Amino acid sequence: MPRQKTSTKKPVKKSITKKPVVKKTSTKKPVKKSITKHVKQSSVPGSYSTVRGMKDITPKDSIDWMTIYHTAESIAHAYNFSYVETPVVEHAQLFVRSIGKGTDVVDKEMYLFEDRDGAKLCLRPEMTASIARAYINHGMQSLPQPVKMWYWGSMFRHDRPQAGRYRQFHQFGCETVGEHSPIVDAELISVAYNTIRDLGIDAMVHINSIGTTEEREQYIIELVGYLRSKRSYLSDISKQRINKNPLRVLDSKDEQDVAVIQEGPQIIDWLGDASKRFFMSVLEYLDELSIPYVLDSTLVRGLDYYSDTVFEIFPEDKEDKSQGALGGGGRYNPLIQQLGGQDVPGSGFSLGIERIMIALKEKRDKEQYVAPQLGGLYLAQLGEQARKRTLYILELLRREGIIVHHNLAKPSLKVQLEKANKINVSHTLIIGQKEVQDGTVLIRNMESGIQEIVDQKKIVNVAKKLLGIQK
Protein backbone atom coordinates (compact mmCIF):
# COMPACT_ATOMS: atom_id res chain seq x y z
CA MET A 1 0.00 0.00 0.00
CA PRO A 2 2.06 2.86 -1.30
CA ARG A 3 2.08 6.34 0.10
CA GLN A 4 2.38 9.37 -2.16
CA LYS A 5 5.62 11.15 -1.62
CA THR A 6 7.30 14.35 -2.65
CA SER A 7 9.41 14.12 -5.78
CA THR A 8 11.28 16.79 -7.67
CA LYS A 9 11.38 14.84 -10.92
CA LYS A 10 9.58 16.12 -13.97
CA PRO A 11 6.51 14.01 -14.68
CA VAL A 12 6.98 11.60 -17.54
CA LYS A 13 3.89 11.09 -19.62
CA LYS A 14 2.88 7.45 -19.79
CA SER A 15 0.18 6.12 -22.01
CA ILE A 16 -1.15 3.62 -19.47
CA THR A 17 -3.71 6.03 -18.04
CA LYS A 18 -5.01 6.81 -21.53
CA LYS A 19 -7.45 4.63 -23.38
CA PRO A 20 -5.66 1.57 -24.72
CA VAL A 21 -5.12 1.60 -28.48
CA VAL A 22 -6.98 -1.33 -30.00
CA LYS A 23 -4.80 -3.08 -32.51
CA LYS A 24 -6.35 -4.44 -35.65
CA THR A 25 -6.16 -8.16 -36.00
CA SER A 26 -3.51 -9.00 -38.53
CA THR A 27 -3.29 -12.13 -40.60
CA LYS A 28 0.45 -11.74 -40.88
CA LYS A 29 2.61 -14.17 -38.96
CA PRO A 30 4.13 -12.57 -35.87
CA VAL A 31 7.72 -11.54 -36.36
CA LYS A 32 9.92 -13.31 -33.87
CA LYS A 33 11.99 -10.78 -32.01
CA SER A 34 15.40 -12.00 -31.07
CA ILE A 35 16.35 -10.77 -27.64
CA THR A 36 20.02 -11.53 -28.25
CA LYS A 37 20.14 -8.90 -31.03
CA HIS A 38 19.00 -6.13 -28.70
CA VAL A 39 20.82 -7.01 -25.52
CA LYS A 40 24.26 -5.52 -25.40
CA GLN A 41 26.51 -8.26 -24.13
CA SER A 42 29.35 -7.46 -21.81
CA SER A 43 32.70 -8.33 -23.37
CA VAL A 44 34.17 -9.33 -20.01
CA PRO A 45 32.67 -12.58 -18.71
CA GLY A 46 31.29 -12.24 -15.21
CA SER A 47 31.25 -8.44 -15.26
CA TYR A 48 27.48 -8.00 -15.08
CA SER A 49 26.16 -5.85 -12.31
CA THR A 50 22.69 -5.89 -10.81
CA VAL A 51 20.11 -3.66 -12.49
CA ARG A 52 20.12 -0.10 -11.05
CA GLY A 53 18.10 0.10 -7.85
CA MET A 54 18.05 -3.69 -7.33
CA LYS A 55 20.27 -5.63 -4.99
CA ASP A 56 21.33 -9.11 -3.96
CA ILE A 57 20.67 -10.52 -0.52
CA THR A 58 24.00 -12.18 0.23
CA PRO A 59 24.68 -14.78 2.94
CA LYS A 60 26.04 -11.91 5.09
CA ASP A 61 22.68 -10.09 4.91
CA SER A 62 20.62 -13.21 5.10
CA ILE A 63 20.92 -13.71 8.86
CA ASP A 64 19.00 -10.45 9.46
CA TRP A 65 16.78 -11.12 6.46
CA MET A 66 15.66 -14.51 7.73
CA THR A 67 15.28 -13.19 11.27
CA ILE A 68 12.84 -10.59 9.94
CA TYR A 69 11.07 -13.25 7.88
CA HIS A 70 10.63 -15.65 10.81
CA THR A 71 9.53 -12.85 13.14
CA ALA A 72 6.95 -11.72 10.58
CA GLU A 73 5.76 -15.27 9.92
CA SER A 74 5.35 -16.15 13.57
CA ILE A 75 3.49 -12.95 14.49
CA ALA A 76 1.18 -13.24 11.44
CA HIS A 77 0.34 -16.82 12.42
CA ALA A 78 -0.17 -15.88 16.06
CA TYR A 79 -2.81 -13.38 14.93
CA ASN A 80 -4.44 -15.96 12.61
CA PHE A 81 -3.46 -14.46 9.26
CA SER A 82 -3.18 -17.02 6.43
CA TYR A 83 -0.34 -16.79 3.94
CA VAL A 84 -1.12 -15.73 0.36
CA GLU A 85 1.07 -15.46 -2.68
CA THR A 86 0.03 -13.69 -5.88
CA PRO A 87 1.93 -13.30 -9.18
CA VAL A 88 4.59 -10.62 -9.45
CA VAL A 89 3.19 -9.70 -12.90
CA GLU A 90 -0.32 -8.19 -13.00
CA HIS A 91 -2.48 -6.27 -15.48
CA ALA A 92 -1.39 -2.64 -15.30
CA GLN A 93 -5.02 -1.52 -15.12
CA LEU A 94 -5.39 -3.20 -11.72
CA PHE A 95 -3.18 -0.50 -10.19
CA VAL A 96 -4.47 2.35 -12.36
CA ARG A 97 -7.99 1.66 -11.07
CA SER A 98 -7.04 1.13 -7.45
CA ILE A 99 -4.09 3.40 -6.65
CA GLY A 100 -5.42 6.01 -9.08
CA LYS A 101 -4.19 8.35 -11.78
CA GLY A 102 -2.28 11.41 -10.63
CA THR A 103 -0.18 9.41 -8.19
CA ASP A 104 3.58 8.97 -8.60
CA VAL A 105 3.29 5.20 -8.35
CA VAL A 106 0.93 4.96 -11.34
CA ASP A 107 2.07 7.95 -13.42
CA LYS A 108 5.82 7.59 -13.06
CA GLU A 109 7.01 4.51 -11.21
CA MET A 110 5.30 1.41 -12.57
CA TYR A 111 7.41 -1.09 -14.49
CA LEU A 112 5.20 -1.32 -17.55
CA PHE A 113 5.61 -3.63 -20.47
CA GLU A 114 3.71 -5.42 -23.18
CA ASP A 115 4.14 -9.14 -23.33
CA ARG A 116 4.42 -11.06 -26.60
CA ASP A 117 0.62 -11.10 -26.94
CA GLY A 118 0.43 -7.32 -26.56
CA ALA A 119 -1.14 -7.47 -23.06
CA LYS A 120 -0.37 -4.35 -20.99
CA LEU A 121 1.27 -5.70 -17.87
CA CYS A 122 3.35 -4.44 -14.99
CA LEU A 123 5.54 -5.66 -12.15
CA ARG A 124 3.44 -5.10 -9.03
CA PRO A 125 4.28 -1.86 -7.20
CA GLU A 126 2.38 -2.98 -4.07
CA MET A 127 0.29 -5.90 -2.82
CA THR A 128 -2.99 -4.50 -1.52
CA ALA A 129 -4.61 -4.25 -4.96
CA SER A 130 -3.37 -7.77 -5.84
CA ILE A 131 -4.88 -9.16 -2.65
CA ALA A 132 -8.16 -7.33 -3.31
CA ARG A 133 -8.14 -8.84 -6.82
CA ALA A 134 -7.50 -12.31 -5.41
CA TYR A 135 -10.30 -11.81 -2.84
CA ILE A 136 -12.75 -11.04 -5.67
CA ASN A 137 -11.44 -13.68 -8.11
CA HIS A 138 -11.64 -16.50 -5.56
CA GLY A 139 -15.08 -15.52 -4.22
CA MET A 140 -13.66 -14.97 -0.73
CA GLN A 141 -16.72 -12.89 0.23
CA SER A 142 -18.54 -16.20 0.69
CA LEU A 143 -16.02 -17.30 3.36
CA PRO A 144 -16.56 -16.40 7.03
CA GLN A 145 -15.56 -12.73 7.32
CA PRO A 146 -13.15 -11.14 7.85
CA VAL A 147 -10.59 -12.91 5.69
CA LYS A 148 -7.14 -12.31 7.19
CA MET A 149 -4.15 -12.70 4.88
CA TRP A 150 -0.42 -12.06 5.15
CA TYR A 151 2.27 -11.87 2.47
CA TRP A 152 5.98 -11.43 1.91
CA GLY A 153 7.35 -10.53 -1.49
CA SER A 154 9.12 -8.18 -3.85
CA MET A 155 7.59 -4.96 -5.21
CA PHE A 156 8.87 -2.80 -8.05
CA ARG A 157 8.85 0.97 -8.43
CA HIS A 158 10.97 2.87 -10.95
CA ASP A 159 11.94 5.57 -8.48
CA ARG A 160 15.25 7.42 -8.08
CA PRO A 161 17.41 5.00 -6.07
CA GLN A 162 18.85 6.36 -2.82
CA ALA A 163 19.46 5.14 0.74
CA GLY A 164 16.48 3.03 1.75
CA ARG A 165 14.76 3.49 -1.61
CA TYR A 166 15.19 0.77 -4.22
CA ARG A 167 13.52 -0.20 -7.46
CA GLN A 168 13.00 -3.74 -6.27
CA PHE A 169 12.20 -3.93 -2.58
CA HIS A 170 10.37 -6.32 -0.29
CA GLN A 171 7.37 -5.99 1.93
CA PHE A 172 5.77 -8.00 4.68
CA GLY A 173 2.13 -7.14 5.09
CA CYS A 174 -1.21 -8.16 6.53
CA GLU A 175 -4.69 -7.46 5.19
CA THR A 176 -8.04 -7.94 6.95
CA VAL A 177 -10.86 -7.90 4.40
CA GLY A 178 -14.58 -7.91 5.18
CA GLU A 179 -14.91 -6.01 8.46
CA HIS A 180 -15.39 -2.31 9.23
CA SER A 181 -14.37 -2.12 12.85
CA PRO A 182 -11.84 0.00 14.77
CA ILE A 183 -10.49 -3.08 16.55
CA VAL A 184 -9.41 -4.47 13.16
CA ASP A 185 -7.32 -1.35 12.54
CA ALA A 186 -5.90 -1.51 16.07
CA GLU A 187 -4.99 -5.18 15.61
CA LEU A 188 -3.20 -4.43 12.33
CA ILE A 189 -1.28 -1.52 13.87
CA SER A 190 -0.38 -3.78 16.79
CA VAL A 191 0.92 -6.54 14.47
CA ALA A 192 2.98 -4.03 12.44
CA TYR A 193 4.34 -2.25 15.53
CA ASN A 194 5.11 -5.46 17.43
CA THR A 195 6.91 -7.02 14.46
CA ILE A 196 9.30 -4.06 14.56
CA ARG A 197 9.51 -4.09 18.36
CA ASP A 198 10.20 -7.86 18.47
CA LEU A 199 13.20 -7.14 16.24
CA GLY A 200 14.49 -4.77 18.93
CA ILE A 201 13.76 -1.53 17.06
CA ASP A 202 12.06 1.28 18.98
CA ALA A 203 9.31 2.71 16.83
CA MET A 204 6.61 5.37 16.86
CA VAL A 205 3.26 5.18 15.09
CA HIS A 206 2.07 8.30 13.23
CA ILE A 207 -1.66 8.18 12.79
CA ASN A 208 -4.53 10.19 11.29
CA SER A 209 -8.02 9.69 9.93
CA ILE A 210 -9.07 10.82 6.47
CA GLY A 211 -12.75 9.89 6.95
CA THR A 212 -15.04 8.76 4.17
CA THR A 213 -14.62 9.61 0.48
CA GLU A 214 -17.40 12.23 0.75
CA GLU A 215 -15.85 13.89 3.82
CA ARG A 216 -12.49 13.97 2.11
CA GLU A 217 -13.99 15.56 -1.01
CA GLN A 218 -15.42 18.40 1.11
CA TYR A 219 -12.06 18.84 2.82
CA ILE A 220 -10.25 18.97 -0.52
CA ILE A 221 -12.51 21.82 -1.70
CA GLU A 222 -11.60 23.77 1.46
CA LEU A 223 -7.88 22.86 1.13
CA VAL A 224 -7.68 23.95 -2.52
CA GLY A 225 -9.34 27.29 -1.65
CA TYR A 226 -6.85 27.83 1.16
CA LEU A 227 -3.79 26.81 -0.90
CA ARG A 228 -4.85 29.11 -3.74
CA SER A 229 -5.08 32.01 -1.31
CA LYS A 230 -1.49 31.26 -0.17
CA ARG A 231 -0.17 30.39 -3.63
CA SER A 232 2.57 33.00 -3.67
CA TYR A 233 4.12 31.51 -0.49
CA LEU A 234 4.29 27.96 -1.82
CA SER A 235 7.19 26.18 -3.54
CA ASP A 236 6.91 25.75 -7.32
CA ILE A 237 6.19 22.03 -7.07
CA SER A 238 3.38 22.61 -4.55
CA LYS A 239 1.90 25.33 -6.77
CA GLN A 240 1.66 22.76 -9.55
CA ARG A 241 0.03 20.25 -7.22
CA ILE A 242 -2.81 22.47 -6.05
CA ASN A 243 -4.98 21.40 -8.95
CA LYS A 244 -3.49 18.01 -9.81
CA ASN A 245 -3.31 16.33 -6.40
CA PRO A 246 -3.75 18.88 -3.57
CA LEU A 247 -3.40 16.30 -0.77
CA ARG A 248 0.20 15.83 -1.86
CA VAL A 249 1.01 19.40 -0.85
CA LEU A 250 0.54 18.19 2.75
CA ASP A 251 3.44 15.80 2.21
CA SER A 252 5.90 18.54 1.30
CA LYS A 253 9.04 18.85 3.40
CA ASP A 254 9.82 22.29 1.94
CA GLU A 255 10.10 24.86 4.80
CA GLN A 256 7.97 27.44 2.97
CA ASP A 257 5.23 24.88 2.38
CA VAL A 258 5.34 23.48 5.93
CA ALA A 259 4.62 26.94 7.37
CA VAL A 260 1.60 27.35 5.08
CA ILE A 261 0.31 23.81 5.76
CA GLN A 262 0.52 24.25 9.53
CA GLU A 263 -1.87 27.21 9.36
CA GLY A 264 -4.23 25.48 6.93
CA PRO A 265 -7.42 23.44 7.37
CA GLN A 266 -6.98 20.02 8.98
CA ILE A 267 -8.84 17.01 7.67
CA ILE A 268 -9.86 15.88 11.17
CA ASP A 269 -12.19 18.93 11.38
CA TRP A 270 -14.07 17.70 8.30
CA LEU A 271 -14.93 14.31 9.73
CA GLY A 272 -18.53 13.49 10.59
CA ASP A 273 -19.53 12.06 13.97
CA ALA A 274 -19.33 8.42 12.87
CA SER A 275 -15.81 8.85 11.45
CA LYS A 276 -14.67 10.72 14.56
CA ARG A 277 -16.06 8.03 16.86
CA PHE A 278 -14.38 5.32 14.76
CA PHE A 279 -11.03 7.10 14.98
CA MET A 280 -11.33 7.72 18.73
CA SER A 281 -11.99 4.00 19.25
CA VAL A 282 -8.85 3.08 17.29
CA LEU A 283 -6.83 5.43 19.53
CA GLU A 284 -8.41 4.00 22.69
CA TYR A 285 -7.38 0.49 21.64
CA LEU A 286 -3.83 1.71 21.00
CA ASP A 287 -3.78 3.26 24.49
CA GLU A 288 -4.97 -0.04 25.90
CA LEU A 289 -2.14 -1.83 24.09
CA SER A 290 0.43 0.81 25.20
CA ILE A 291 1.43 1.42 21.59
CA PRO A 292 3.16 4.81 21.31
CA TYR A 293 1.60 7.09 18.70
CA VAL A 294 1.46 10.72 17.60
CA LEU A 295 -1.47 12.35 15.82
CA ASP A 296 -0.20 13.55 12.47
CA SER A 297 -2.71 15.88 10.81
CA THR A 298 -0.81 16.02 7.52
CA LEU A 299 -0.62 12.24 7.06
CA VAL A 300 -3.08 11.44 4.26
CA ARG A 301 -1.32 8.77 2.13
CA GLY A 302 -2.93 10.40 -0.95
CA LEU A 303 -4.20 7.31 -2.78
CA ASP A 304 -7.70 6.84 -4.14
CA TYR A 305 -8.50 3.71 -2.16
CA TYR A 306 -7.89 4.90 1.41
CA SER A 307 -10.55 5.85 3.95
CA ASP A 308 -10.65 6.43 7.72
CA THR A 309 -7.51 5.29 9.58
CA VAL A 310 -4.12 5.91 7.98
CA PHE A 311 -0.78 5.35 9.71
CA GLU A 312 2.95 5.08 9.25
CA ILE A 313 5.66 3.73 11.54
CA PHE A 314 9.04 5.45 11.96
CA PRO A 315 12.13 4.55 13.98
CA GLU A 316 11.62 6.34 17.28
CA ASP A 317 15.02 7.97 17.58
CA LYS A 318 15.01 9.55 14.11
CA GLU A 319 14.18 13.24 13.95
CA ASP A 320 14.98 13.22 10.25
CA LYS A 321 12.18 11.39 8.43
CA SER A 322 13.75 11.75 4.98
CA GLN A 323 14.88 8.11 4.86
CA GLY A 324 11.23 7.24 5.06
CA ALA A 325 8.94 5.11 7.11
CA LEU A 326 9.54 1.52 8.15
CA GLY A 327 5.99 0.81 7.08
CA GLY A 328 2.52 2.13 6.68
CA GLY A 329 -1.04 1.24 6.06
CA GLY A 330 -4.64 2.12 6.50
CA ARG A 331 -8.25 1.31 5.85
CA TYR A 332 -9.38 0.90 2.25
CA ASN A 333 -13.16 0.56 2.34
CA PRO A 334 -13.69 1.68 -1.31
CA LEU A 335 -11.08 -0.63 -2.87
CA ILE A 336 -12.89 -3.93 -3.45
CA GLN A 337 -15.82 -2.14 -5.08
CA GLN A 338 -13.46 0.03 -7.16
CA LEU A 339 -12.09 -3.22 -8.58
CA GLY A 340 -15.52 -4.55 -9.52
CA GLY A 341 -16.28 -6.53 -6.36
CA GLN A 342 -19.02 -6.06 -3.79
CA ASP A 343 -19.04 -3.27 -1.21
CA VAL A 344 -16.60 -4.98 1.16
CA PRO A 345 -14.40 -3.00 3.58
CA GLY A 346 -10.74 -3.74 4.22
CA SER A 347 -7.70 -2.60 6.13
CA GLY A 348 -4.00 -3.48 6.07
CA PHE A 349 -0.35 -2.53 6.36
CA SER A 350 3.00 -3.26 4.78
CA LEU A 351 6.49 -3.02 6.24
CA GLY A 352 9.57 -2.35 4.11
CA ILE A 353 12.10 -5.11 4.73
CA GLU A 354 15.10 -3.15 3.38
CA ARG A 355 14.24 -0.23 5.71
CA ILE A 356 14.05 -2.62 8.68
CA MET A 357 17.42 -4.11 7.64
CA ILE A 358 18.92 -0.58 7.76
CA ALA A 359 17.36 0.08 11.19
CA LEU A 360 18.72 -3.23 12.52
CA LYS A 361 22.21 -2.43 11.28
CA GLU A 362 22.12 1.09 12.72
CA LYS A 363 21.01 -0.32 16.05
CA ARG A 364 23.85 -2.85 16.07
CA ASP A 365 26.42 -0.20 15.12
CA LYS A 366 25.27 1.93 18.06
CA GLU A 367 25.33 -0.86 20.61
CA GLN A 368 28.59 -2.32 21.84
CA TYR A 369 29.54 -5.64 20.33
CA VAL A 370 28.48 -8.47 22.62
CA ALA A 371 30.19 -11.83 22.06
CA PRO A 372 27.66 -14.53 21.18
CA GLN A 373 26.62 -16.75 24.07
CA LEU A 374 28.40 -20.10 24.37
CA GLY A 375 26.08 -22.58 22.71
CA GLY A 376 25.39 -25.01 19.91
CA LEU A 377 27.34 -28.05 18.74
CA TYR A 378 29.98 -28.64 16.07
CA LEU A 379 30.26 -31.99 14.31
CA ALA A 380 33.86 -32.55 13.18
CA GLN A 381 35.36 -35.43 11.19
CA LEU A 382 38.78 -36.84 10.34
CA GLY A 383 39.32 -39.24 7.42
CA GLU A 384 37.17 -40.44 4.53
CA GLN A 385 35.24 -43.13 6.46
CA ALA A 386 34.49 -40.64 9.23
CA ARG A 387 33.28 -38.08 6.73
CA LYS A 388 30.75 -40.59 5.36
CA ARG A 389 29.57 -41.44 8.86
CA THR A 390 29.28 -37.73 9.70
CA LEU A 391 26.96 -37.18 6.76
CA TYR A 392 24.77 -40.00 8.09
CA ILE A 393 24.80 -38.61 11.65
CA LEU A 394 23.97 -35.10 10.38
CA GLU A 395 20.81 -36.46 8.80
CA LEU A 396 19.97 -38.51 11.91
CA LEU A 397 20.19 -35.38 14.05
CA ARG A 398 18.29 -33.22 11.53
CA ARG A 399 15.36 -35.64 11.58
CA GLU A 400 15.16 -35.04 15.31
CA GLY A 401 15.20 -31.29 14.75
CA ILE A 402 18.81 -30.90 15.90
CA ILE A 403 20.92 -28.56 13.78
CA VAL A 404 24.70 -28.70 14.29
CA HIS A 405 27.53 -26.68 12.77
CA HIS A 406 29.82 -28.62 10.46
CA ASN A 407 32.07 -28.31 7.43
CA LEU A 408 32.44 -31.53 5.46
CA ALA A 409 34.76 -29.86 2.94
CA LYS A 410 37.49 -29.27 5.53
CA PRO A 411 39.59 -32.42 6.11
CA SER A 412 41.84 -30.84 8.76
CA LEU A 413 40.63 -31.42 12.32
CA LYS A 414 42.67 -28.40 13.47
CA VAL A 415 40.84 -26.09 11.08
CA GLN A 416 37.46 -27.49 12.15
CA LEU A 417 38.26 -27.04 15.86
CA GLU A 418 39.41 -23.47 15.21
CA LYS A 419 36.09 -22.74 13.53
CA ALA A 420 34.18 -24.39 16.41
CA ASN A 421 36.08 -22.14 18.81
CA LYS A 422 35.37 -19.05 16.76
CA ILE A 423 31.63 -19.57 16.68
CA ASN A 424 31.68 -20.33 20.41
CA VAL A 425 29.98 -23.71 20.47
CA SER A 426 29.83 -25.44 23.86
CA HIS A 427 30.84 -28.89 22.60
CA THR A 428 32.40 -30.46 19.50
CA LEU A 429 31.41 -34.00 18.48
CA ILE A 430 34.41 -35.63 16.80
CA ILE A 431 34.40 -38.73 14.61
CA GLY A 432 37.75 -40.14 13.46
CA GLN A 433 38.91 -43.53 12.12
CA LYS A 434 38.84 -45.14 15.57
CA GLU A 435 35.34 -43.83 16.36
CA VAL A 436 34.06 -45.24 13.05
CA GLN A 437 35.44 -48.68 13.96
CA ASP A 438 34.19 -48.57 17.57
CA GLY A 439 30.82 -47.04 16.73
CA THR A 440 31.52 -44.13 19.11
CA VAL A 441 31.75 -40.33 19.13
CA LEU A 442 34.30 -38.26 21.05
CA ILE A 443 32.67 -35.32 22.79
CA ARG A 444 34.88 -32.37 23.66
CA ASN A 445 33.80 -29.68 26.10
CA MET A 446 35.20 -26.55 24.43
CA GLU A 447 35.53 -24.61 27.67
CA SER A 448 37.17 -27.19 29.96
CA GLY A 449 38.78 -29.32 27.22
CA ILE A 450 37.43 -32.46 28.96
CA GLN A 451 36.59 -35.25 26.50
CA GLU A 452 34.31 -38.26 26.85
CA ILE A 453 33.37 -41.12 24.58
CA VAL A 454 29.75 -42.03 23.88
CA ASP A 455 28.04 -44.68 21.80
CA GLN A 456 26.99 -43.45 18.32
CA LYS A 457 23.56 -45.03 18.91
CA LYS A 458 23.00 -42.59 21.78
CA ILE A 459 24.08 -39.53 19.81
CA VAL A 460 20.58 -38.04 19.43
CA ASN A 461 19.86 -38.14 23.17
CA VAL A 462 23.35 -36.93 24.06
CA ALA A 463 23.02 -33.99 21.61
CA LYS A 464 19.61 -33.11 23.06
CA LYS A 465 21.07 -33.08 26.59
CA LEU A 466 24.02 -30.94 25.54
CA LEU A 467 21.66 -28.47 23.87
CA GLY A 468 19.38 -28.42 26.90
CA ILE A 469 16.41 -29.74 24.87
CA GLN A 470 16.21 -32.82 27.11
CA LYS A 471 17.32 -33.45 30.70
Ligand code: AMP
Ligand atom coordinates in the same frame (compact mmCIF):
# COMPACT_ATOMS: atom_id res chain seq x y z
P1 AMP B 1 4.05 2.25 0.78
O1 AMP B 1 3.35 1.12 0.13
O2 AMP B 1 4.63 3.25 -0.19
O3 AMP B 1 3.34 2.86 1.91
O4 AMP B 1 5.29 1.55 1.40
C1 AMP B 1 5.22 0.78 2.56
C2 AMP B 1 6.62 0.63 3.06
O5 AMP B 1 7.41 -0.02 2.05
C3 AMP B 1 7.32 1.96 3.29
O6 AMP B 1 7.03 2.47 4.57
C4 AMP B 1 8.76 1.56 3.14
O7 AMP B 1 9.23 0.98 4.34
C5 AMP B 1 8.73 0.50 2.06
N1 AMP B 1 9.04 1.07 0.74
C6 AMP B 1 8.23 1.76 -0.09
N2 AMP B 1 8.87 2.10 -1.22
C7 AMP B 1 10.12 1.64 -1.11
C8 AMP B 1 11.28 1.66 -1.95
N3 AMP B 1 11.27 2.24 -3.15
N4 AMP B 1 12.41 1.06 -1.50
C9 AMP B 1 12.44 0.47 -0.29
N5 AMP B 1 11.39 0.41 0.54
C10 AMP B 1 10.25 0.97 0.14
